[in-house]
Amino acid sequence: MQANKEIRSSLPWDCGPAYAQMLLRIISVIFAFFPAIYAVAIHEAGWFTTAFLAAAYIAYNSWLSWRRILPQVKELWIDLSLVAGMTLLDAVFVNILYHLVLARMVLRVGRQGAWKVTIVVAAVFLAASVIGRPALSIAAVFPILYNIIGFATLSFTAIFAWRVMDKQTKNEGRIAELVHQSDRHYRLALTDELTGLYNYRAYQERTPALEEYILIMLDIDHFKKLNDCYGHSFGNDVLKTIGDIIHRGIRDEDMAFRYGGEEFAVILPNANLVLGLKIAERLRERVESWEFYYDKCTKVPLTISVGLSLKKSGITGQEAFRQADIALYRAKRQGRNNVQCYQAWDDLSERTLNQA
Numbered sequence: 001m002q003a004n005k006e007i008r009s010s011l012p013w014d015c016g017p018a019y020a021q022m023l024l025r026i027i028s029v030i031f032a033f034f035p036a037i038y039a040v041a042i043h044e045a046g047w048f049t050t051a052f053l054a055a056a057y058i059a060y061n062s063w064l065s066w067r068r069i070l071p072q073v074k075e076l077w078i079d080l081s082l083v084a085g086m087t088l089l090d091a092v093f094v095n096i097l098y099h100l101v102l103a104r105m106v107l108r109v110g111r112q113g114a115w116k117v118t119i120v121v122a123a124v125f126l127a128a129s130v131i132g133r134p135a136l137s138i139a140a141v142f143p144i145l146y147n148i149i150g151f152a153t154l155s156f157t158a159i160f161a162w163r164v165m166d167k168q169t170k171n172e173g174r175i176a177e178l179v180h181q182s183d184r185h186y187r188l189a190l191t192d193e194l195t196g197l198y199n200y201r202a203y204q205e206r207t208p209a210l211e212e213y214i215l216i217m218l219d220i221d222h223f224k225k226l227n228d229c230y231g232h233s234f235g236n237d238v239l240k241t242i243g244d245i246i247h248r249g250i251r252d253e254d255m256a257f258r259y260g261g262e263e264f265a266v267i268l269p270n271a272n273l274v275l276g277l278k279i280a281e282r283l284r285e286r287v288e289s290w291e292f293y294y295d296k297c298t299k300v301p302l303t304i305s306v307g308l309s310l311k312k313s314g315i316t317g318q319e320a321f322r323q324a325d326i327a328l329y330r331a332k333r334q335g336r337n338n339v340q341c342y343q344a345w346d347d348l349s350e351r352t353l354n355q356a
Contacts, residue, residue: 195243214276
């Protein structure tokens, strides 16, 4: 981790440390290829000296490559000096090495120093090519000119490519940030700010996609009296605590909602009524046994009433909600602090009560 930080902090281009290290190592492998081939295959005048410089060049670049920090600019000047020495000996592969050295140095110094490095490399190449040649023919001048043009082209291409990559990286970062913000705003729009559970809007969005589930409706008993007696601040604390109890008392795949006011809803996918009753009773017991205190000294007993229904194929989500609501109010009528499951005869009882 420390090495990556060192690489990142010392790199002028906006790319990751792993990518920068990969680029430099690829260049180093190419660096080593040409001197090695020359030292093994070509035996011209001054071969031993050229082979010695090539071996030093290979060893030095191997050392630079496999360190866990990027080479400093002053270290790359040693590369340039070794290449200039091979130029004086008229090594046939040396023109390629200039381009590789330049690529590495441009990568290292960044856009601001790219042209300065290009001028220096071109000057060293020109000086090394001219020294020892008292008279230059036109045939010898043109290759030198071609290489200098190649240096400028390489530097310009590198600057242009890195600018494109820089903009692309920034755009990708901006897009990722916008997506993250959009996701965050969407989550906030579906989350109840007080309890952290899903809200009514989330209930309306999530339930239509579910074919079968158990619906649990929970209502805090005498919540209006509690607000009138102890104030809305204490009522909010109660809602937060009960929301947390519900969140901790259900499975990971279940969804809990603050449906509105003091009412909560829980969706249990992949569940039957037996499991639904078990979870509902567990939530009721935990709320009943929880010690609520007003001003840290007055204990306030609290309970909830719970109603269940089974949403299955052929029944709409609205109908399942209506059935759970009927079961909930049956629990209220039967003294509160209990769990009731919707039964078919509940509709008849409801109509009878309405007629009365």
